[in-house]
Each structure stands twice: as C-alpha cells, then as structure tokens.
Amino acid sequence: MTELFWDSQDGGRMELKLFSGRGNLELSERIAKVVGCELGKLTIKNFADGEIFVKFEENIRGADVFVIQSTQPPADNLMELLLIIDAAKRASAQRITAVIPYYGYGRQDKKDEPRVPISAKLVADLLTTAGADRVLTLDLHADQIQGYFNVPLDHLLSTYVIVQHFKNNSILDLSNTVVVAPDVGGTRKARHVGRALGGLPIAIVDKWRPAPNMVEVMNVIGNVEGKEVLIVDDIIDTGGTIANAAKALKERGASRIYCWATHALLSGRAVERVEEAPLDRLYVSDSIPLRRTSYKIEVVSVAELLGEAIVRIHEGRSVSSLFV
Numbered sequence: 307m308t309e310l311f312w313d314s315q316d317g318g319r320m321e322l323k324l325f326s327g328r329g330n331l332e333l334s335e336r337i338a339k340v341v342g343c344e345l346g347k348l349t350i351k352n353f354a355d356g357e358i359f360v361k362f363e364e365n366i367r368g369a370d371v372f373v374i375q376s377t378q379p380p381a382d383n384l385m386e387l388l389l390i391i392d393a394a395k396r397a398s399a400q401r402i403t404a405v406i407p408y409y410g411y412g413r414q415d416k417k418d419e420p421r422v423p424i425s426a427k428l429v430a431d432l433l434t435t436a437g438a439d440r441v442l443t444l445d446l447h448a449d450q451i452q453g454y455f456n457v458p459l460d461h462l463l464s465t466y467v468i469v470q471h472f473k474n475n476s477i478l479d480l481s482n483t484v485v486v487a488p489d490v491g492g493t494r495k496a497r498h499v500g501r502a503l504g505g506l507p508i509a510i511v512d513k514w515r516p517a518p519n520m521v522e523v524m525n526v527i528g529n530v531e532g533k534e535v536l537i538v539d540d541i542i543d544t545g546g547t548i549a550n551a552a553k554a555l556k557e558r559g560a561s562r563i564y565c566w567a568t569h570a571l572l573s574g575r576a577v578e579r580v581e582e583a584p585l586d587r588l589y590v591s592d593s594i595p596l597r598r599t600s601y602k603i604e605v606v607s608v609a610e611l612l613g614e615a616i617v618r619i620h621e622g623r624s625v626s627s628l629f630v
Contacts, residue, residue, distance in 0.1 A: 310322040310341070310342070310343060310617070310620060310621075320368060320369060320370040320400050320401065320620075321368075321369050321370065322341070322343060322369070322370050322372065322616075322617075322620045323346050323364075323366050323369040323370065323371045323372070323399075324337070324338055324341060324343055324344075324345055324346060324372050324374070324616070325345060325346045325348045325362075325371065325372070325373050325374070325390065325394075326345050326348070326373070326374045326375065327350065327373065327374070327375035327383065327386045327387055327390055328350055328383075328386065329375045329376045329377065329378065329383040329386065329387070330374070330375070330376045330407065330408075330592070330593070330594065330595050332592070332595065333374070333376075333407060333592050333593070333595075333607070333608075333609060333612075334374040336592070336607055336609035336613075337374060337405075337609045337612050337613045337616065338613075339609070339613075340609050340610050340612075340613025340614065341613045341616055341617055342617075346362070346363075346364055346366070347362070347363035347364045348360070348361070348362055348363060348390070349361045349362075349363055350386065350390075356382075358382065358385060358386050358389055360386070360389040360390050360393050361393065362393055362394065362397055365397075366394060366397050366398070366399045367397065367398040367399070368398065368399075368400045369399050369400060370399075370400060370401050370403075370620050371394045371399040371400075371401065371402050371403070372403045372405050372442075372616055372619075372620075373387065373390050373391060373394065373402065373403070373404055373405060374405040374407070374612075375387040375390070375404070375405070375406065376406060376407045376408040376410070376593055376594055377406060377408065377409060377410035377411065377429070378408050378410050378569075378571060378594045379410065379571075383410065384410060384411070384429065384432075387404060387406070387433075387436075388432055388433070388436040389436075391404060391433070391436040391437045391438050392436045392437055394437065395436070395437030401439045401440065402437055402438055402439050402440075403438070403439065403440040403441070403442055403616075403619060404433055404438040404440070404441050404442070405442045405443075405612060405616065406441060406442070406443040406444075407443070407444050407591075407592075407593035407594075407608065407612060408444070408569045408593040408594050409426075409429070409443045409444075409446055409447070409451065410429070411425040411426060411428070411429045412425075412426045412429070412446055412447040412448065412451055413425075413426075413447050413541075414426060415427075415447060415448040415450060415451055416448075416450070426447075426448070426451045426454060427451075427454045430451070430454035430455050431454075433455075434455065434456060434457055438457060439457055439458075440457055440458045440459070440460070440619065441455060441457065441458070441459045441460070442459075442460045442462070442612070442615055442616070442619065443459070443460070443461060443462070444461075444462045444463075444464060444568065444591075444593055444608060444611075444612065445462070445463060445464050445540045445568040445569065445593075446461055446540075447540055447541060448491075449461070460615060460619065460625050462611060462612070462615055462625075462628060463495075463498070464566070464568045464591060464608060464611070465495075465498055465499055465502055466611055466628060467591065467606055467607075467608055467610075467611055468499055468502075468538070468566050468589075468606075469499070469502045469503055471589070471606050472503065472536070473503070477564065477587075478503075478534055478536060478564070479534055480503060480504055480506065482532075482533055482534055483503070483506050483533065483534045483535070483536060484506065484507050484508065484509050484528065484529070484530050484533045484534070484535050484536070484560075485497075485499050485500040485503070485506050485507070485508045485509075485535075485536050485538060486508065486509045486510070486511060486528075486530070486535050486536065486537045486538070486551070486555065487508060487509070487510045487511065487537075487538065488511050488537055488538075488539045488547050488548065488551045489510075489511060489512075489547070490510060490512065492510075492538065492539060492540075493508070493510055495538055495540070496508045496510070496538050499536070499538050499566075507528065507529075508528065509526060509527060509528025509529070509530050509535075509555075510526070510527040510528060511525075511526055511527075511537075511551045511554060511555070512525040512526070512527060526554055526555060526558050530555050530558050530559060530560045531558060531559030531560070532559055532560075532561055533559075533560055533561060534560070534561055534562045534563075534564070535555050535560045535561075535562070535563045535564065536564050536565070536566065537551055537552070537555075537563065537564070537565040537566070538565075538566050539565065539566070539567045539568075540567070540568050540569060541567060541568070541569045541571060542565075542567035542569070542570055542571065542572060542576060542580075542588070542590065543571040543572075543573050543576065544573050544574050544575070544576050544579070545572070545574075545575070545576035545577070545578075545579035545580050545583075546579065548565050548567065548579075548580070548583065548585065548588070549579040549580065549582065549583035549585070552565070552583040552584050552585045553583060553584060555584075556584040562586050563584060563585050563586055564585075564586055564587050564588075564589070565585060565587070565588045565589065566589045566590075567588065567589075567590050568590070568591045568593060568608075569590075569591070569593050569594055570590035570591070570593075570594055570596055570603075570605075571594060572596065572597050572598060577598045577599075577600050577603070580600060580602050580603065581600055581601075581602055585602060586602075587602060587603075587604060588600075588602055588603045588604070589603075589604050589605075589606055590603060590604075590605055590606070591605070591606055591607070591608045592605050592606075592607045592608060592609070593608060611628065614628060615628055
C-alpha cells in the first residue's frame, strides 16, 4: 500500500485515506489503483428495517479523507454518503472530500414552475451540513449547481475521457465528423468536445418536452448529411432523447451515429430504445454501475480522471489542467 502524505501550512502531515460507499464499489476499486492505495476499512450494513449502519474500522484522526459514492437512485445511496461523512467528521478527520462521480437529484436545478423544489441545492446543503469540506464531481447536469456550495467544488468534465478514447481507437473519421448537442443546453459541451477533437463543427437538435421523460424533436440545426455524427450528452435515462435525436439525424442524412453519455441511468425501456434506434454505438462511463448491458453499449472508465484529481487535491496541486 502506497502511503500518500500532504504537508499542511501549519507543518502537519495528512495521510490520504480513501473510502467507498456501496453505490459503485467497482469504480472505487479502480480509482484506488490509480491513486496507488487500498480502500480503507469501512463497515456498512443495514438493520432489519433497512436503516443504514456505518462504522470506520480504522483510525482516521487528522487524515485527509476521500469518500467515493455516486448518488443515483435509490435515495439510500445519498443517505449512505451523508452518514459516512458525518462519521468521518465525528472521528476527527482533518479534511473530508466527497467524491461524487454522479451527482444525483441534480436535474431539478432551478424553480422553473410553481410548487417544485430545487433538489440540487437541497443536496448541496445536506452534504455541507453533514461535514463535507470539499466536493469532487463529474459532469453536473447544470453548471450553476457549483454555485450552490459554500465549500470548494471541483467539477471535472468527461471531455478528456471522450477525446482520448476516440483519438486512441480511431473510431471516427475526424475529417468528416460533426459533434451534436442533443438540446440547446448542451451546445457549450458539444463545442468544447469539437474543439478538443481538432476544431470539429457542431450541430444542435432542437427538442421539446411535453412532459417529464417525454421528448419530441422539432428540428436539427446544422449540416449532418453524409457526415459521421457524435452526440454528446451528460445523462441517458429513459433513452428517449438519444433515440429521437439519432432518428432525426439519420433522416437528415447522417452516415454513422455514435453517442457519448456520461451517466448511464438506463431506466425502463432505455436499452431497448438504444437497440431500436439507428445508433451505431453508445459509449457510457462507469460513474454508475450498469443495470443492463447491450451489444450497442460500451463502457469507458473515468477512474484515471478521478484518481488523478484526488491525488492533485491531496497534494495541493492544480486540478484545472484536467478541465480539457
């Protein structure tokens, strides 16, 4: 086990301690390998009624503690993270960083109609109240969620992972590729990916939601005829957005259609929709454990990105160079 220490301003030394909840243990183990340490000893179990019990089985007094936990449904994943943070605080950890590969409850990020919560803000308040001193997360649903925190937050983008994967595997003909935003809100991310892949043009799918989890494509802005297409999105939930976007792009002459969606919730008939859609391949990260898989779905790990960020935070080095 590699011991990583950081010299604090007061001359003390903090040992890096890495722990994981049960939300995505496989990713946590991959991150630990990148960091060069083992996951710490942490007991998590359920009482007969389902209530969660948490206990650190090793000394963390004065340590730099990183807790890895995605907060996808069920809500127990979020509750488990809060309990681990609270236990670490009461065990006198020097600093507690919540590493949240998927920030759940982030889709209600504003009050866009009467009598609804801003759940993304509520979760931010819960994390800081529990005792998180810092948050590290990946591909938030909306950038403004960063402003809901009064503690430092590092928002990593999966752009680095996307770019390296497509460049190293020669999947796309980059001389004939268009990066597509599946809605107007995704334009900035699509442009970011396009620039990182060598200045590729972008197109935008104009969609409308008549109700939650329902999507209608209205128009495609940009030229995709005869082009290879890469759709870039942050979440695939029911699969409706990507399936409808792929159909609209195919109808407008796209030759091959690929998609990158960072967080693969894959609820309901999502896998069937992906398989029925004119989509050549769907690439997703391992920020969430896959509920189901398919011959069209390929997982690309974000462990290296998150592990490198953890080491840099621990050592007090810049994380900004990871925001490719």
